[in-house]
Amino acid sequence: MNLLLLEDADFISADRARLEGRRLKHLHEVHRAEEGDSLRVGQVGGQMGQGRLLRLEADCAELEVSFDQPPPGKLPITLLLALPRPKMLRRVLQTVAAMGVPRLVLLNSYRVEKSFWQTPFLEAASIREQLILGLEQARDTVLPEVTIEKRFKPFVEDRLPQLAQDTLGLVGHPGNYPACPRAVERPITLAIGPEGGWIPYEVEKLREAGLEPVQLGERILRVETAVTALLARLF
Amino acid sequence: MNLLLLEDADFISADRARLEGRRLKHLHEVHRAEEGDSLRVGQVGGQMGQGRLLRLEADCAELEVSFDQPPPGKLPITLLLALPRPKMLRRVLQTVAAMGVPRLVLLNSYRVEKSFWQTPFLEAASIREQLILGLEQARDTVLPEVTIEKRFKPFVEDRLPQLAQDTLGLVGHPGNYPACPRAVERPITLAIGPEGGWIPYEVEKLREAGLEPVQLGERILRVETAVTALLARLF
Known part of the structure; x- marks a missing residue:
């Protein structure tokens, strides 16, 4: 997971997202992430940017996110x-x-x-x-x-x-x-x-x-x- | 398996080989081969050619084989x-x-x-x-x-x-x-x-x-x- 992809349902406000399930597990087990860490994030169908882990617990994570980059072009x-x-x-x-x-x-x-x-x-x-x-x-x-x-x-x-x-x-x-x-x-x-x-x-x-x-x-x-x-x- | 690769130990004479195990299972289950069928064969480290299934049983197959083709070139x-x-x-x-x-x-x-x-x-x-x-x-x-x-x-x-x-x-x-x-x-x-x-x-x-x-x-x-x-x- 080189990009944390966020779905509409993950957003709790325009710049906050909450994670559970597979992606949270990946943050814990593969990224071994910690509170305060920065991550590359993207919005499904939208832009890419940065996320900061505000809270990371066993069953839930909360990120502050901002988006400022277009995704890469597709092949024709x-x-x-x-x-x-x-x-x-x-x-x-x-x-x-x-x-x-x-x-x-x-x-x-x-x-x-x-x-x-x-x-x-x-x-x-x-x-x-x-x-x-x-x-x-x-x-x-x-x-x-x-x-x-x-x-x-x-x-x-x-x-x-x-x-x-x-x-x-x-x-x-x-x-x-x-x-x-x-x-x-x-x-x-x-x-x-x-x-x-x-x-x-x-x-x-x-x-x-x-x-x-x-x-x-x-x-x-x-x-x-x-x-x-x-x-x-x-x- | 687009080529049946034969090991030295498979040969019972210069033009006969006997198969068991994985490759035999593949012949039965994927190729659904029958006695008389022709197959592409190769010798590990050697040439490629044709094999004819002389005998095909649940636990053993016997092929008549001949080799006349070099393997494809490798990348440099x-x-x-x-x-x-x-x-x-x-x-x-x-x-x-x-x-x-x-x-x-x-x-x-x-x-x-x-x-x-x-x-x-x-x-x-x-x-x-x-x-x-x-x-x-x-x-x-x-x-x-x-x-x-x-x-x-x-x-x-x-x-x-x-x-x-x-x-x-x-x-x-x-x-x-x-x-x-x-x-x-x-x-x-x-x-x-x-x-x-x-x-x-x-x-x-x-x-x-x-x-x-x-x-x-x-x-x-x-x-x-x-x-x-x-x-x-x-x-």
Whole structure:
């Protein structure tokens, strides 16, 4: 937690916040904070600044806070991700938030196991929890927008062409394709497949929607690693 | 497991191997393999090729194997990593192996908690286990060389200058430094700090050994994410 993110409900006045639960525990156990300490704070969806610990007890902390800094900019990207397995999903959500992706679409694919759609980690509160962890890690306040598309074909045929319009559309896909470009200076729409990759029909449909396959070499990366590697190379 | 990695002890003749344990379980439960199936196989430290499942039972599998392909090339890098916390260490070892890092030095730093050095995950067998998982993921056969340096100063003063000689020496470090270079065409020595970063004394010592600080932007990344992002950008 490199940034203490405050929710509206934490504020007891414009410059005072009260903490309980996970963040308080973290202050005690990881930061080993003491009264009087200064901490970086942020308002979810708002600015960043400084907090001073006025009171720190076992079950509650009170901070004086002030905000004077904008959060870091986001990457100009929309990321489409074939729904990863539940455990990976949680980590990917943190990574996506930490890396500064503003829009994430979780998409079905032939190789996404049906059971993955049943996971409680897809509930809005659970998604938000992971995104917050990513923002706290990277020092950002703005939650990415996550949408869920359980049907590949209608999304890719009807909505993706418009989403990808005026962007560089790319599909990360191992194979005999051009190397992923570097340091792109325009908005990007990037699709990353499931373990095992997109099937040829899906690559073709993504192509029709304006996304061209690019590759990162012959090594097969886990989804989380592929997301990070592609973003680091593209921007 | 995108590659079934075979150890010397698995071979019952030059072109036959027998499997038990984790890999057999994976064939049953994840691959849902059947007799007659073909699989990509590799020999630890050797070539890659094809295997055919001659026999697949609950407690044992037998494969006919042939090898005709070299493993993918490694990155020309020596990676120095401040020892991460145990849980992160395991994932980082997988990532390092998957990304093609040939040499990893796990190093002490002021901000490495002393307890991290006590973890059983630092035992040779445990390190090897995680590296194998990374190789299986990425389809590589060659284990990275991992060395452990529990004392920062003697390593950085006495051995690092020679290690870093004739390479581009870099320290990944947030701050007012030049941006990390892209697509470097020469060997690299890269040092990545602990959570919380190197302390100024350490940055100075790394500099004296020939490593210059570079940054990836204002976002603070987890160690595993920073490793992937820096490698993807450098090569």
